[in-house]
Amino acid sequence: MASKAVSDDPDRASGQPGPHTGRTRDTPGPGTQPGKYVSAGVVGAAKILVVGPLGVGKTTLIGTVSEIKPLSTEAMMTQAGAGVDTVLTPGKTTTTVALDFGRITIDGALVLYLFGTPGQQRFLPAWRDLAKGSLGALALVDTRDLAASFDALGNLEDLGLPFAVAVNVFPGSPQYTEHELRAALDLLPDTPLVACDARNLRSSVQVLIALLGHLIDTAPPEAHGLVPPPAPAPASAPAVAPAPAPAGSTATESL
Amino acid sequence: MTDRPEDRTPSAVRPYVITRGRSDTGGEPLAWETLVMATDAAFPPSLQPEHHKILTHCQGLLSVAEVAAHLGQPPSVVQVLLSDLVAWGLIVIRPPIPPAEHTDVTMLRKVLHGLESRL
DSSP states (O other): OOOOOSSOOTTSOOOOOOTTOOOOTTOSSOTTOTTOSBOTTOOEEEEEEEEESTTSSHHHHHHHHOSSOOEEEEEEEESOSTTTSOOSSTTOOEEEEEEEEEEEEETTTEEEEEEEEEOOGGGHHHHHHHHTTEEEEEEEEOGGGGGGGHHHHHHHHHHTOOEEEEEEOOTTOOOOOHHHHHHHHTOOTTSOEEEEOTTOHHHHHHHHHHHHHHHHHHSOHHHHTOSOOSOOOOTTOSOSSOOOOOTTTTOOOOO | OOOOOTTOOGGGSGGGGGGTTOOOOSSSOOOTTOEEEEOSSOOOTTOOHHHHHHHHHOSSBEEHHHHHHHHTSOHHHHHHHHHHHHHTTSEEEEOOOOGGGTTOHHHHHHHHHHHHTTO
16 A cells, blocks of 8 residues: 555655644544644645435545545535425525545645535535535446436536546446446436445546546646646747648648 | 625524634635645744634644534634634635546546555
């Protein structure tokens, strides 16, 4: 296992309480567990959503790849359940949704957060904020109940968030061909579809890699050419635009 | 996130009692993945206990979501308290990668390689 990032990274801020932090009496958990803090060299964070129905393995996958024990937080939703949830108190439309998350430090300079997000349509409002600023999403699917994933996939499409689909293979799951799954889930041809075992580190990292590969493949062309534009041309340069190529000669490989 | 209804009554949402009814951070709320850390400034004695708790948790870099989880409070509440602390100079932030760079292939490749190195 190459990933020992968690425990004894000397770079990591020590959990030692500072001079004026003696009062940890009513902190809910241990305030100084090792590996609590993000490495001090990290300059920024990115996030990926892990979406899917209840019980599909979101928290398992997050726990498998996370360098911290997955944490849980309750997002508040307002106006969310309108028309869907039964609201006992008229006028009170606030409810909470539990979100589990984990993190992976990349390269000591960047930290990636994985937020597990319940897939149901009624949680869409909670998604909007989380989805904002996400690199993309991993949609987890259980072949024993494909239909349970439809909402999550629909939400991703509505939000325009790029995603990869991972089939979390449970023992005794029905086997489908890739073609059958793509048809059932109505996936675009370029959407990655991979099988995984959310309990297995290698397998879970592989699906994240598939997602990143997809994000790179679908990045707009100019993002690939992030090479700096031609150095400031001498002022005398007659034309800025590249010489038009003779028609036909540069016809890009048509398929 | 920007168009929260302003007419919500504080009493409808119990946790907001600790933000004195405020659900608005006065600007764009900190994203969940924004990293925060306490500064070296001495804590003013008048700090509310919840502010104080945040500072004791933030002796190193943590995301807003982690602070919320450690505190057992919804992120929306922690966002308000953190904004106070930022305004008072008690918390510094490292903002997330800006959306404009999300399709920056160099950054994406870095993430990809970082993941590959965990295999």
